[in-house]
Amino acid sequence: MDTGNEEDRVKTRTLNAYYGYSRSARQSLIEPRIKQYQSLSPANQAVVSDIIPPKIDALESCIRVNSLFFTEVANGASELFEAPDVNCWTPATVTDEEKMLATLKQITREWTLEGYRERNQSFILLTRALCMLFPLLDRQIEFGPLEPGDIDLTEVIPNDIIQQPQESRRSIRVLVPGCGLGRLPFEIFLRGFEVQGNEVSYHMLFAASYFLHSGITEQRKIHPFIHTTSHTKSRYDQLRSVPVPDINPTFVDFDSDYLGGMSMAAGSFDDVYGKHNKPSNALNYDVIVSCFFIDTSANILQTLRTMHHALKPGGFLINFGPLLWHFEGHTSDELTFSGGLEFTRDEVWTLLTRTGFQVVCSRSDIKCAYTANERAMGRFIYNCEFFVAVKV
Amino acid sequence: MDTGNEEDRVKTRTLNAYYGYSRSARQSLIEPRIKQYQSLSPANQAVVSDIIPPKIDALESCIRVNSLFFTEVANGASELFEAPDVNCWTPATVTDEEKMLATLKQITREWTLEGYRERNQSFILLTRALCMLFPLLDRQIEFGPLEPGDIDLTEVIPNDIIQQPQESRRSIRVLVPGCGLGRLPFEIFLRGFEVQGNEVSYHMLFAASYFLHSGITEQRKIHPFIHTTSHTKSRYDQLRSVPVPDINPTFVDFDSDYLGGMSMAAGSFDDVYGKHNKPSNALNYDVIVSCFFIDTSANILQTLRTMHHALKPGGFLINFGPLLWHFEGHTSDELTFSGGLEFTRDEVWTLLTRTGFQVVCSRSDIKCAYTANERAMGRFIYNCEFFVAVKV
Numbered sequence: 001m002d003t004g005n006e007e008d009r010v011k012t013r014t015l016n017a018y019y020g021y022s023r024s025a026r027q028s029l030i031e032p033r034i035k036q037y038q039s040l041s042p043a044n045q046a047v048v049s050d051i052i053p054p055k056i057d058a059l060e061s062c063i064r065v066n067s068l069f070f071t072e073v074a075n076g077a078s079e080l081f082e083a084p085d086v087n088c089w090t091p092a093t094v095t096d097e098e099k100m101l102a103t104l105k106q107i108t109r110e111w112t113l114e115g116y117r118e119r120n121q122s123f124i125l126l127t128r129a130l131c132m133l134f135p136l137l138d139r140q141i142e143f144g145p146l147e148p149g150d151i152d153l154t155e156v157i158p159n160d161i162i163q164q165p166q167e168s169r170r171s172i173r174v175l176v177p178g179c180g181l182g183r184l185p186f187e188i189f190l191r192g193f194e195v196q197g198n199e200v201s202y203h204m205l206f207a208a209s210y211f212l213h214s215g216i217t218e219q220r221k222i223h224p225f226i227h228t229t230s231h232t233k234s235r236y237d238q239l240r241s242v243p244v245p246d247i248n249p250t251f252v253d254f255d256s257d258y259l260g261g262m263s264m265a266a267g268s269f270d271d272v273y274g275k276h277n278k279p280s281n282a283l284n285y286d287v288i289v290s291c292f293f294i295d296t297s298a299n300i301l302q303t304l305r306t307m308h309h310a311l312k313p314g315g316f317l318i319n320f321g322p323l324l325w326h327f328e329g330h331t332s333d334e335l336t337f338s339g340g341l342e343f344t345r346d347e348v349w350t351l352l353t354r355t356g357f358q359v360v361c362s363r364s365d366i367k368c369a370y371t372a373n374e375r376a377m378g379r380f381i382y383n384c385e386f387f388v389a390v391k392v
Numbered sequence: 393m394d395t396g397n398e399e400d401r402v403k404t405r406t407l408n409a410y411y412g413y414s415r416s417a418r419q420s421l422i423e424p425r426i427k428q429y430q431s432l433s434p435a436n437q438a439v440v441s442d443i444i445p446p447k448i449d450a451l452e453s454c455i456r457v458n459s460l461f462f463t464e465v466a467n468g469a470s471e472l473f474e475a476p477d478v479n480c481w482t483p484a485t486v487t488d489e490e491k492m493l494a495t496l497k498q499i500t501r502e503w504t505l506e507g508y509r510e511r512n513q514s515f516i517l518l519t520r521a522l523c524m525l526f527p528l529l530d531r532q533i534e535f536g537p538l539e540p541g542d543i544d545l546t547e548v549i550p551n552d553i554i555q556q557p558q559e560s561r562r563s564i565r566v567l568v569p570g571c572g573l574g575r576l577p578f579e580i581f582l583r584g585f586e587v588q589g590n591e592v593s594y595h596m597l598f599a600a601s602y603f604l605h606s607g608i609t610e611q612r613k614i615h616p617f618i619h620t621t622s623h624t625k626s627r628y629d630q631l632r633s634v635p636v637p638d639i640n641p642t643f644v645d646f647d648s649d650y651l652g653g654m655s656m657a658a659g660s661f662d663d664v665y666g667k668h669n670k671p672s673n674a675l676n677y678d679v680i681v682s683c684f685f686i687d688t689s690a691n692i693l694q695t696l697r698t699m700h701h702a703l704k705p706g707g708f709l710i711n712f713g714p715l716l717w718h719f720e721g722h723t724s725d726e727l728t729f730s731g732g733l734e735f736t737r738d739e740v741w742t743l744l745t746r747t748g749f750q751v752v753c754s755r756s757d758i759k760c761a762y763t764a765n766e767r768a769m770g771r772f773i774y775n776c777e778f779f780v781a782v783k784v
Binding site: 350 | 424436443624630717735738756771772775
């Protein structure tokens with residue numbers, strides 16, 4: 001029975017993917033290995049009998065641990081997101097199931113010590129830029145000294161766009177589109193801003209709500225790297241567990257004067273903030289912080305217009321990210337056709353100008369990874385673009 | 393009409409992919425862009441009318457240039473590989489067509505100046521190791537000084553495996569499995585060895601034969617990067633042409649005393665050199681040089697056994713490459729099932745021992761790219777393993 005609306009369908013498909021992780025993970029990870037092992041000749045089996053069967057057992061244990069975690073997340077989410085009666089749930093698609101593996105990696109990036117170095121390749125630059133643009137009266141220096149490789153923003157951001165120092169940042173409204181599991185808006189919130197995170201994926205939203213709202217009192221464990229055997233030196237590198245979360249946001253005293261405010265908005269960026277959907281001028285954000293976001297757009301023109309609409313005049317767009325167009329090559333299905341609008345970096349800059357922005361400063365070729373396994377024998381390295389643009 | 397044997401079918405499917413490049417490239421690259429542009433509102437079209445239509449025109453020109461080149465390669469190949477009558481050709485599959493894009497990139501890696509730096513991240517180490525293991529009487533130093541980042545092989549390769557200096561290397565038989573377009577065996581040949589390259593893919597073999605045998609007298613042009621818009625800073629980076637080949641192998645005086653001999657063998661490594669197929673001891677190679685090869689195996693145990701079979705006792709396996717298991721995740725189709733035998737680096741070493749090899753020296757984490765666009769805003773960086781193993 002499937003009687004819900006489209007929103008409920010996506011929600012319950014995602015819940016099914018969370019609850020069904022154990023089954024789908026066994027199917028993609030365990031069964032091929034059992035089948036392949038059984039297909040070996042007895043002589044070949046003997047050569048690897050102390051390698052493959054113990055590894056399969058270990059992988060099964062890891063799947064159970066991950067599954068416990070995902071079940072806990074889904075339990076909280078089905079309540080918080082008001083899932084309909086379980087008899088009305090829509091089955092998960094294969095894509096929904098595959099997204100669980102990306103969710104595991106995203107959790108590692110955002111909410112573990114393991115992901116600290118990687119996420120800070122972008123988060124530190126973005127939060128420093130924000131704090132520089134909106135200085136406080138009583139705190140001139142908010143960051144430690146630059147480390148080797150850090151970009152010195154005092155050499156990047158022109159003085160004339162830096163705002164007057166204020167007593168507090170609670171009146172500065174920051175929007176973080178495509179915020180994933182909410183760590184970046186949380187870091188911005190910790191620095192005293194009034195921030196809203198926006199995310200369209202329920203896979204992300206469920207886990208985000210777990211970290212931001214569940215009030216867990218001790219760390220859990222996940223095995224984020226079990227689903228990739230390539231690029232692996234040792235069994236430990238693949239099987240090791242990672243404690244999660246590295247900090248507990250709900251320990252934070254949300255009423256502290258030093259902190260800002262934080263909220264999350266579910267839905268696509270254009271739906272939630274677009275001109276057609278939100279014609280009012282109630283949006284009025286001072287800053288949009290986009291991190292690994294603009295290239296996820298199926299129509300960058302529309303995305304830039306929505307950004308422009310959501311900002312106050314003179315508001316800032318602070319961007320960090322690559323140009324890995326997520327919809328490039330998505331041309332197989334007429335109905336979901338969305339490829340073809342991939343622009344180069346230079347062209348994006350032209351479009352920024354044409355949609356009412358002025359790029360005031362930038363840095364290119366900032367190398368960083370995204371959801372990489374630090375111990376892997378290979379990773380994709382992005383040469384990212386950092387820029388600050390002003391709504392003119 | 394399709395009456396050929398399986399070999400002819402693969403051969404003619406590949407020829408069709410070469411000849412059909414223009415059509416398939418238009419389909420994947422041009423048509424989505426036209427369709428997407430036409431689907432924009434007039435207002436949006438106006439914003440990008442000086443960006444998208446000129447780019448589409450430029451891409452069409454580039455496709456024509458690439459197509460000319462591929463047609464020339466296919467003309468030579470259909471003769472050299474004795475293609476059956478064109479009425480009996482098998483149509484190219486989508487995969488055959490997609491492999492043309494990989495072929496473009498592989499050509500750039502192996503036979504252009506553009507690919508010089510990238511291929512030498514592995515080729516220099518491998519050829520130096522070979523030359524160190526088989527020194528010549530009259531040439532103690534064959535290489536220039538080490539450059540920053542180069543590995544000093546005198547600190548890696550133990551003295552006791554270095555062979556007695558000889559007058560010539562023509563008696564040293566080297567096998568290069570999975571040799572792609574033949575540049576690595578060619579470099580080994582230039583250093584005086586008797587080398588055989590082996591390759592299973594007709595996409596590769598056709599282009600390899602073009603570079604090694606066609607006797608072209610001037611450079612051609614290709615546009616290798618047009619098929620990726622992601623990670624692109626400027627239109628130039630995507631559209632630029634690259635002269636090919638950087639050197640013309642057929643200019644070489646193949647009868648020179650300083651050079652070795654060179655041949656190419658078409659077919660899968662196991663088929664051409666495996667015990668079941670070649671029970672004779674006529675193989676007797678002194679060295680196997682495997683570069684980005686062992687992880688392409690669907691059954692590494694079988695591959696290691698074939699390597700062992702093909703080597704003389706005491707023969708060397710010199711390996712450079714990552715562990716990106718090409719068949720990982722290939723589990724969807726029962727008939728072509730081949731995933732599940734992905735081993736970690738440590739496990740591969742265990743299997744080396746168990747199949748009759750002894751690893752005598754190694755270096756880990758040698759960073760390099762493979763068929764990357766040097767000007768792109770991102771690339772996969774492999775941490776490669778280099779090792780020398782001896783058949784015991």
